[in-house]
Amino acid sequence: MTTFKQANQMVTEDLSNRYFVERYKQVRSFTEQLCEPLATEDYVIQSMPDVSPTKWHLAHVTWFWETFLLSPALSGYKSLHPQYAYLFNSYYNTLGERHCRPKRGLISRPTVKETYEYRRYVDEHVLGLLEGVDGRQLAELTPIMTLGLHHEQQHQELMVTDIKHVLACNPLYPAYLPRAIAASSVPPMEWISFPEGVYWVGYEGKGFSFDSEGPRHRQFVQPFQLASRLVTNGEYLEFMQDGGYESPLLWLSEGWAKVRAEEWKAPLYWENIDGRWMVMTLSGLREVDKAEPVCHVSYYEADAYARWAGARLPTEAEWEVAVQDVPVEGNFVESGLFHPAPLNVAATGGKLAQMYGDVWEWTQSSYSPYPGFRPAAGAVGEYNGKFMCNQYVLRGGSCATSLSHIRPTYRNFFPADAQWQFMGIRLAREV
Numbered sequence: 001m002t003t004f005k006q007a008n009q010m011v012t013e014d015l016s017n018r019y020f021v022e023r024y025k026q027v028r029s030f031t032e033q034l035c036e037p038l039a040t041e042d043y044v045i046q047s048m049p050d051v052s053p054t055k056w057h058l059a060h061v062t063w064f065w066e067t068f069l070l071s072p073a074l075s076g077y078k079s080l081h082p083q084y085a086y087l088f089n090s091y092y093n094t095l096g097e098r099h100c101r102p103k104r105g106l107i108s109r110p111t112v113k114e115t116y117e118y119r120r121y122v123d124e125h126v127l128g129l130l131e132g133v134d135g136r137q138l139a140e141l142t143p144i145m146t147l148g149l150h151h152e153q154q155h156q157e158l159m160v161t162d163i164k165h166v167l168a169c170n171p172l173y174p175a176y177l178p179r180a181i182a183a184s185s186v187p188p189m190e191w192i193s194f195p196e197g198v199y200w201v202g203y204e205g206k207g208f209s210f211d212s213e214g215p216r217h218r219q220f221v222q223p224f225q226l227a228s229r230l231v232t233n234g235e236y237l238e239f240m241q242d243g244g245y246e247s248p249l250l251w252l253s254e255g256w257a258k259v260r261a262e263e264w265k266a267p268l269y270w271e272n273i274d275g276r277w278m279v280m281t282l283s284g285l286r287e288v289d290k291a292e293p294v295c296h297v298s299y300y301e302a303d304a305y306a307r308w309a310g311a312r313l314p315t316e317a318e319w320e321v322a323v324q325d326v327p328v329e330g331n332f333v334e335s336g337l338f339h340p341a342p343l344n345v346a347a348t349g350g351k352l353a354q355m356y357g358d359v360w361e362w363t364q365s366s367y368s369p370y371p372g373f374r375p376a377a378g379a380v381g382e383y384n385g386k387f388m389c390n391q392y393v394l395r396g397g398s399c400a401t402s403l404s405h406i407r408p409t410y411r412n413f414f415p416a417d418a419q420w421q422f423m424g425i426r427l428a429r430e431v
């Protein structure tokens, strides 16, 4: 699995032609490495409306390069197949009509082979463009090049989570990559205190960030405490065994309705087989490890668990204040585990652990614009801003995120009932 690490190394952003050529090749190649464990049949299935077939992801990220980089910047560029724009536009209304999202799994053509040919065609043109531009032109292309790279990394994570959902629908529980994971223990949770204050939050700097991470602004934060580590499967089992899914007083109204309608009794991918809780992983079905961070819980479940535990979810400002001195390191996709890992230390020693990697941490903050936020002009302005409604912010990245894709200010977002991403729980409380 060393290939995952080698292919996804960080590169110094010196913003030269060579940098972008190498970085483009790395990111594109990593996308395809993630597909190596798949059989051709795996590429096409759409197991629910939120899941896209792997083949669609491969083509969509390619369409993104074609639409936002090649068409405007490479004179005379002709798409390999103009109707691919209809199939592989995701949600950009300003770019015209598009295929219906829940029906992506009904598209058998282009084939997987043709989709890879589409990738090769666009790769050739992007690399040709990059090699032919001068410094001034490169400076103009830098914002869209950088966005394209991070966009493809976002879809790499979605490919992993989507294929997990696809494989989990198979009663034979096929493994994406078999892995032996040893049982382990976990240190006791500690509460770490943070003082009240007016803090700066949001991105500011020369590197890349998504538009929704800014503008940087001040925010007053009350004194608060944050759990030193993530909530584990063992702790979540206690909530379940204490009637967590049968106690309406623990739940938000919409969450309780979901529990009843969907008959939720456990996190997604958990299954009680002959009295034992088993969980589908990308390594196949295995017994729930009590030391691992609980994963694939919705906002509703995270919120209900926190209420049961006498705590609450952190706000995104609290989370960001807390990581000010925490290095960006953890169990990311480069580990090759494709699963959250237990915190294998004797004690957290009064420090925050697992803030990055393993699972995205639900916050209680709605995904809303920061003061002064302005989406970019044109179609690319549809990237984030139009989704700032009915979604909650998650922080810190997961075991399916690339290390080079995450930042302290990164705001991921999903609706409150979403479970299929690697989503988990960190508790907070008032002092």
Ligand SMILES: [Fe+2]
Binding pocket: 060, 090, 151, 155
């Ligand atoms: Fe996309």
